[in-house]
Amino acid sequence: MDTRCTAKRLDASEQALLNGGLKGNPLETTEAWVLKEGPKTRSTNPDIGLSCGKFVIPPLDDDEALLEPLFGAWEGNYGHALDRSPIDICVARGEPAVVLGNCGVVRVLRPPKAPGELKPGDICIQTGNAVADRFGYMVKAHAYDARNTMGVLAKRTKARARQLIRLGPDHQVASLPQWAAFSLRYVTAWANWRVAHGSFRLQLPVETFPEAFPVWAWGGGVAYAELQLAAHFGARCTLISSKASRLAEAEAAGFAAVDRRSFSDLDYDPKAYKMSDGYRERYRAAERAFLEVVAQGTGGEGASIFIDNIGGPVFRASLKALAREGVLTTAGWKCGMNVSYMRAMQCIARQTFVHTHYASFEEGRQAVRYAVEHEWLPPSSALSKTYAWHDIGQLSLDFNADRVDSYFPIFAINPL
Secondary structure, three states, rough: OOOOOOOOOOHHHHHHHHHHHHHOOOOOOEEOOOOOOOOOOOOOOOOOOEEEEEEEEEEEEEEEEEEEEEEEEHHHHHHHHHHHHOOOOHHHHHOOOOOOOEEEEEEEEEEEOOOOOOOOOOOEEOOEEEEEOOOOOOOEEEEOOOOOOOOOOEEEEEEEHHEEEEEOOOHHHHOOOHHHHHHHHHHHHHHHHHHHHHHHHHHHOOOOOOEEEEEEEEOOOHHHHHHHHHHHEEEEEEEEEEEEEHHHHHHHOOOOOEEHHHHOOOOOOOHHHHHHHHHHHHHHHHHHHHHHHHHHHHHHEEEEEOOOOOEEEHHHHHHHHHEEEEEEEEEEOOOOOOOOOOOHHHHHHOOOOOOOOOOOHHHHHHHHHHHHOOOOOOOHOOOOEEEHHHHHHHHHHHHHHHOOOOOOEEEEEOOO
């Protein structure tokens, strides 16, 4: 299959919309990688998966800016969208085609009509909080389940002013690709950590637990960022991964690194566990091996904070690895949304569960300020490859086939 970007002609309905616009006003188009309506299975067919062609930019509201995306980072939610699981976002939004890309680095082409600080040419981090509750926390994600939103997988796009954080001279501590990697994973990590760490310290203040506390995480970009942050707060950090390159990155960052391949059967399936004696024995052996590693790494106490953004396959083991008064925290559900546990045991152990979903706009600004002041940033060594615009289709396939070693797969959209 040819995964390179070649512009395709608009179909008749799209051309009619472009020519007529709304209320007689012509609409703009751009080149974009587009997810169209299709079956509930991932496909390499560009007509029902991710394909490149012309896309009609929805009309801008008064508080929206016209933007030129520069860099983005491939995120886990892209895979959820392509898998059409847990939802088909085209169906959920009632739109025949969607441009993905929650976050990234963008240039302002046309500021919002509403008064504000943005000017043409401003370089900004675009954040993904499109629809918020009355306290500012995200309800729906930009370029995912929020209607009439358009992501950074396009030569031109749009976003609301309150989603844009300007990058000034102080932000030159990092490159624009680093800020693109930061825009979703690090902002998510900041929002999750402030609640998880606050919950931990509410029960065990520094006066009660002054020593370095163990924080463990299943490897992923958000987990890596959160462990970096945890280390700033005095934690002893351990990252679990099955990729040699990521284990090396963890050690370079000063974390302890645990190879998940040592307990490769740690993949909990409640139905198989109940029905298959062989599966049950393999799983139990893997779980014992994992818990022995945790015990050795924590002096037998367990993890004070365990970051589990995977879900179902590892939730049972994560919970067993948690210390008394520990916090099990998550900001995602990569491999399983449904989990079960015995509430009485967690009550007795005084264990806290934390669930967050990306961040408020103010948390995004806090994260950027902290990054500048404390050099909390994606390491340049982890951004080893940047995919060109015309190779984004290949990036999609590489990520799905687990051929991407980097925590932060970066793609370029427009030239600087």
